[in-house]
Each structure stands twice: as structure tokens, then as C-alpha cells.
Amino acid sequence: MDLVNHLEGRLLFAVPKKGRLLQAALNLLEGADIQFKRENRLDIALVKNLPIALIFLPAADIPTFVGEGRVDLGITGFDQVKEHDAGTRALARLRRMSNEWDADKAGKPRGCETVLDLGFGFCRLQVQVPAKGGYAEGKDLIGKNIGTSFVHLAREYFARLELEQEGVKDAAQQQQQPLEGRKLRTKIIELSGSVEAACALGVADGIVDLVESGETMKAAGLKAIDTVVETSAILIKSKAPSNPALVSLIASRIHGVITAQKYVLCQYNVPRAKLADATHVTPGKRAATVTSLDEEGWVAVSAMVEQKRIATVMDDLVQVGATDILVLDIHNTRSS
Ligand SMILES: Nc1ncnc2c1ncn2[C@@H]1O[C@H](COP(=O)(O)OP(=O)(O)OP(=O)(O)O)[C@@H](O)[C@H]1O
Numbered sequence: 001m002d003l004v005n006h007l008e009g010r011l012l013f014a015v016p017k018k019g020r021l022l023q024a025a026l027n028l029l030e031g032a033d034i035q036f037k038r039e040n041r042l043d044i045a046l047v048k049n050l051p052i053a054l055i056f057l058p059a060a061d062i063p064t065f066v067g068e069g070r071v072d073l074g075i076t077g078f079d080q081v082k083e084h085d086a087g088t089r090a091l092a093r094l095r096r097m098s099n100e101w102d103a104d105k106a107g108k109p110r111g112c113e114t115v116l117d118l119g120f121g122f123c124r125l126q127v128q129v130p131a132k133g134g135y136a137e138g139k140d141l142i143g144k145n146i147g148t149s150f151v152h153l154a155r156e157y158f159a160r161l162e163l164e165q166e167g168v169k170d171a172a173q174q175q176q177q178p179l180e181g182r183k184l185r186t187k188i189i190e191l192s193g194s195v196e197a198a199c200a201l202g203v204a205d206g207i208v209d210l211v212e213s214g215e216t217m218k219a220a221g222l223k224a225i226d227t228v229v230e231t232s233a234i235l236i237k238s239k240a241p242s243n244p245a246l247v248s249l250i251a252s253r254i255h256g257v258i259t260a261q262k263y264v265l266c267q268y269n270v271p272r273a274k275l276a277d278a279t280h281v282t283p284g285k286r287a288a289t290v291t292s293l294d295e296e297g298w299v300a301v302s303a304m305v306e307q308k309r310i311a312t313v314m315d316d317l318v319q320v321g322a323t324d325i326l327v328l329d330i331h332n333t334r335s336s
């Protein structure tokens with residue numbers, strides 16, 4: 001089937017085609033009951049049970065497609081959105097300088113909006129230098145070579161440091177001299193992967209790259225000296241989606257799945273005399289559900305508890321006098 005000709009009337013939803021965000025994104029789609037079959041090597045998949053088409057794209061390109069309004073929804077990293085925004089600022093500045101027609105002032109509204117933080121893909125975009133070298137802060141790298149895939153964020157980072165070094169420190173003064181237009185003394189070298197190798201191979205004095213566990217950086221003999229952006233995966237939408245009601249439905253389903261992943265359901269029995277102490281330990285999201293038991297003076301309680309707190313919550317419930325404590329996984333949830 002020629003999928004490209006079956007996109008009419010469908011909401012376009014961009015999903016990372018590979019890399020760190022792919023599996024978690026697919027798990028979210030499954031949890032939200034977005035059913036599809038992706039043919040081998042095809043980057044478009046029609047959703048069977050909703051008028052949606054999934055478009056599999058590199059995470060770095062998703063903000064462009066969504067920001068240009070070509071795709072309605074997307075899953076990508078917050079870092080990628082920030083990099084795209086910095087690139088857009090640089091382009092707009094270039095256009096203004098050459099008096100070119102400013103596309104941002106015409107046609108549909110451009111740019112993307114964050115709908116939800118998705119709770120995975122946590123990492124930091126950091127300035128890293130050889131652990132054994134003499135660089136201790138970002139400004140020590142002014143005028144040096146910097147390897148990165150995040151060229152626009154790196155440019156803005158060093159433009160700000162260069163301005164500060166020249167004595168332009170406060171935000172108001174900086175606004176007079178836009179970061180994106182500056183001619184830099186620091187050289188930003190664009191690399192598309194394995195950025196951590198650049199220092200050892202003599203291509204760069206420092207790098208701007210992502211760090212999660214720190215293992216890659218440690219193995220490459222690097223240390224972080226500053227953080228440019230803290231990031232995690234986000235759901236973004238275009239400023240003029242083709243079907244806003246469907247965007248809300250998908251956002252609400254995905255929100256339900258994320259909430260379910262974060263919480264467990266805790267159920268227990270407790271003497272009615274101890275109920276106030278017990279519900280103090282498990283207040284629930286809105287309130288705990290309390291039901292009477294056949295046994296005089298006892299009640300059953302169920303409440304949602306954050307997954308990461310459940311062990312201490314169980315300890316505290318035992319202290320209060322609760323018994324028959326059960327912890328159940330939640331598959332999905334919806335609150336409004
Ligand atoms: N180590 C990591 N831990 C958690 N999230 C990460 C990590 N590395 C990258 N990410 C997130 O995943 C996004 C995509 O990065 P990833 O390296 O998987 O991309 P990719 O599409 O495979 O590109 P490339 O081919 O350049 O590696 C990043 O922008 C960031 O938000």
C-alpha cells in the first residue's frame with residue numbers, strides 16, 4: 001500500500017525512529033492503545049483504531065517537523081527542542097541581518113509547545129573536558145575548539161560566556177547584543193556521534209554532550225564542568241494541530257499511562273481506631289477509599305502510592321497496625 005497517499009484526514013504523530021527514546025516511546029503508545037503495524041524499513045505506520053499516522057523520524061528532527069506544523073504531535077527530548085529553538089533564533093537573526101522575508105511573521109503560527117513531560121530519557125547536556133587537563137570552568141574554554149552535536153546550544157552557551165568576559169553581565173545588557181548573532185572566538189565543531197572521542201583524538205579541547213550515568217564520559221577520560229540543559233523526553237504539539245480534540249485525547253491517554261507507571265495501588269486492613277494514622281501514611285491521590293469489613297471495628301483501605309515510596313509506606317503501615325497489606329500494579333488511569 002502507498003502509505004503516503006493515505007495520510008489525508010489523519011493526525012500525524014512523530015516517534016523517534018531509533019536510539020535511546022524509541023523503546024520507551026513504543027511502550028507509551030502500547031499503553032495508550034495506539035495500535036499499528038510498522039512494515040520493515042517503512043517510516044510511516046497507519047494506526048488501526050484511530051485516525052492517526054505514526055511517522056518515525058530521528059529525535060533531532062522531530063521539533064522541526066512539529067514546529068513547522070507539518071506534523072501535529074511528537075515525542076522527543078527537551079534538549080532537542082531547545083537546540084531547535086536556538087537554531088531558529090540564529091536563522092531568524094541571519095534573515096533579519098540580510099533583510100530577507102521573515103517567514104515567522106507569515107502563514108500559520110510556528111514553533112512547538114510542550115504538552116507533557118514523559119518521565120523517561122533523563123540526562124544532562126554538559127560541558128566536558130579531559131579529566132587530567134587544566135580546564136575547570138566553561139570560561140576556560142573560550143577561544144578553544146568545542147566538539148558537539150548541539151551546535152546552536154553550544155554557540156549560545158559560549159556567546160554568553162564571551163559577553164560576560166567582555167563585561168556584559170546583566171540580562172538587560174545582553175538583550176542589546178543577541179547571543180545568536182555574535183561572531184564567536186570559540187570554535188564550535190559539529191560532530192554527529194561518538195562526540196566523547198573528540199578530545200582524545202585532538203579534534204576538540206572540550207565537548208558539549210549528553211550524560212546519563214556518566215559511564216561514557218568516565219571511559220573517555222572526561223569530566224563535566226558545567227550543565228547546559230537538564231533534559232527528559234517530552235510530548236510536543238504544533239501550534240496549529242490539524243485535530244485539537246484528538247491531540248487532547250492522545251495527551252490524556254498518555255498522561256494516564258505515565259501516572260499508572262509512577263503509582264501502585266496499596267490495599268490493607270486496619271482497625272477503625274487507627275484509620276486516621278493509616279490514611280496519614282497513605283492519603284491517596286485525592287483521598288483514600290475506605291470500606292467497612294464484616295469484622296466489627298475494622299476497615300479496608302485502598303490508595304495510590306508513589307512507586308518509589310512504597311517500601312517505607314509499607315513499613316509505616318505495619319507500625320500503625322495495618323495488616324494484610326497488598327501492593328498491586330496499575331495498568332492505566334484517567335482522572336479527568
Ligand atoms: N544516555 C542517555 N540517556 C538518556 N537519554 C538519552 C541519552 N542519550 C540521549 N538521550 C536522549 O535521547 C535523545 C536521542 O538521542 P539518541 O542518541 O538516542 O539519538 P539518535 O537518534 O540515536 O541519534 P544519534 O544517531 O545521533 O545517536 C537525546 O536527544 C536525549 O534526549
Ligand SMILES: O=P(O)(O)OC[C@H]1O[C@H](OP(=O)(O)OP(=O)(O)O)[C@H](O)[C@@H]1O
Binds near residue numbers: 193212213
Ligand atoms: O552517561 P552515559 O549513560 O554513558 O550516556 C551518555 C552517552 O549516551 C549518548 O550517546 P549514545 O550511546 O546514544 O550514542 P552516540 O555517542 O553515538 O550519540 C550520549 O551522546 C553519550 O555518549
